[in-house]
Amino acid sequence: MSAYPTEVNRMRIVEIKAVKDENLNVKTIFFEDDLCSSAEAGQFVMVWIPGVDEIPLTLSSIGSRSKDGLSSVTVAEVGEATRALRGMEAGELIGVRGPFGNHFETVSRGGRALVVGGGIGMASLMPLIERLVENDVETTVLFGVKSRSNLLFMERLGELSAQGRIRLLVTTEDGTYGAEGLVTEAAEKVLSSGRFDVVYSCGPEAMMYKIFGLAEKLGIPVQLSLERIIRCAIGICGSCVVGPYRVCRDGPIFTSDRLRVIRDFGRFRRDFNGRKTPI
C-alpha cells in the first residue's frame, strides 16, 4: 500500500554487541538488526541514545555482508550525543530506526571507480568499497586525514590493498603518514593521469565541492554523500533540505545532475532554526 515502509521507521531497541576503538576519537558500535542487515551501501540510520539525543549515522558495516552478521555505525566525537555514544560499551541499549535514504549505485563489472574519503566520511564509503571489489570494479581509494592519529579502518583497507583488490593512497595534512597534503590535491593528480567512470566521495562538504568541480571539468559523474540536520528522517519535517531535495529521502547520495541544480551545495547549510549558515 505504501511506498514508505513504516516498519523501517519503527524504533527498535538493540543491544550493543561489541565496540571497537578506531582511533582516539572514533569508535565503531556493532549491533544486530534484521532491517540494517539488508541495507545498501551509503544508507544511514537514526541512533537514539536514551535520555540524550537521536542522531543520523551511516552504516559502516552491513550485517548480511559481515562475517559475524553484525551491522555497525562508526561515530566521531564532535558534541554531546556523539560523546555519549562513544562512551557506550557492549551490553548497553540504543534505539535504531532505518535504514533510510538512497544508496550508492555501483558501476558495472570491469568499470573504474575513484573513491575519495575525508576523515569520518570513510564510514559510509567502507561498505561501498567492499561492494565494488566484490563486483570486480577497478577501485582506487584516496583517504585523507589530518594526521596519522586520525586514520581509521586501516585494517580493512590495508587487507584489500595487500590483496591487490584496491589501489590505496593515504594523505595526511602534516605528512605523518602517506603523502603530505590535502586529499583533493591527490585527487587532482589521480584524475588527470587515469580514466575513471565514476567518482564517489564522502567527507567535509568543502572537500566534496572541490572534487565535484574537478570531476565536472573532466566530465566524470560523481556520487557524493551530503549531510544536513536530520530530524524525522522520513521526508516530512523539512530540516534537511538542500535545494529542492531532502537529504534524508532523496539523498543522502547525490549525483552530478542533482548537484548542478542545488544552489546551496558547497555554499551554505541550514541551522537547527533553518537559517542559512556558510559552509
Next chain:
Amino acid sequence: MRSQPSNPLETEVAGLRLRNPTMLASGILGTTSDILRRAAQSGAGAVVTKSVGPKPREGYPNPTVVEVGCGLLNAVGLPNPGIQAFAEEIRDLGDLEVPLIVSVYGFSPEEYAEVAEAAVEAGADAVELNLSCPHVKGAGADVGSRPELVSEIVERVKGVVDKPVFAKLTPNVSDIVGLAEAAVEAGADALTAINTLRAMAIDVETARPILSNRIGGLSGPAIKPVAVRCVYELHRELDVPIIGCGGVTSWRDAVEFMLAGASAVQVGTAVALKGLNIFRLITEGVKSYLERKGYGSVREIVGLSHRG
C-alpha cells in the same frame, strides 16, 4: 451566476482559487522556497509554510518524530528562522504557480499580528494562524484552547492584513465549535481543522518517554475519524469555509472530508507514507470519483453528507 468551471477539481476557499482541493499542511517540508516550489510542482493546489514566529527558534532536541504504527507522534518544537529571515523565502516565491499560505504563530496576539503583517507584506496570499502554540506566557495550555485568546488573536491579525486569514484549530478541547465561533466572530475567513492530538509514547525496554519533549502531537491515519467529526460539526454549526486536515492518505479520505463539509484538504503525514506524489494520487482519484458519480464539480460534494 458564474459559469461551471471547466476543471472539475477547481475550487475556492475564502477567495483563493485552487486548481484542486489539496494543500500541503503546515510543518510538512515548508521550510524553504525551493522545497515549497517542489511541493507545488508535485501537484498541490496550494502550499502552507512551516509555522513562522517573530524570532528564530531552534525547536526541541531529537527524538522529535516517532512512528507509532497508526500514525506519527511529533514534538519538533516549532523550529524556524523568524519572520525576518523567512520573508526572503516568501519573496523568492513571487512566481509560485499556486497560492502561498504562510503559517504564523506567536506568544501573544501582538506577535501573531506582527508576523502576519510581515508575511503578507513579503507576498503571502493568505495566512494560517497556528493556534496550537505551546507555552504561552501565563498559561500552561495552548493559546488556541482559550476562545477569548483566539478571538483576540484573529481580531488583531485581521486589523493589519488585507488577505484571507485561516484559523487552524486544535482538537484538544471539549468544544471545538465554541472555539471556531470565537474565531469566526472575530473575522476568520476560513477554518483549518485539525492540528495534532496530544499524545505520548514510552519505550518499554529503557522505560523512557521517546520524544525529548515527552509529550507531542499525534497525526496520520489514527486521527482521521476525529478530524472528520470535527469538520462535520463545524460545517453543521457555522457558515464559513473549512479546510479538513488529519490523516488524509488517499482520495477516499479527501472525499470523506469534503462530504463532511471541507472545501479543501491538507495533507501532512501521508507525504511520508506515499511521497510528494500523494497530491496527484489524490486529485486523480477525486476526479474519477466525480466522473463516476456524475458530479460536474468538486464543489457539489462539499457537505453533502449533511443532507436530510
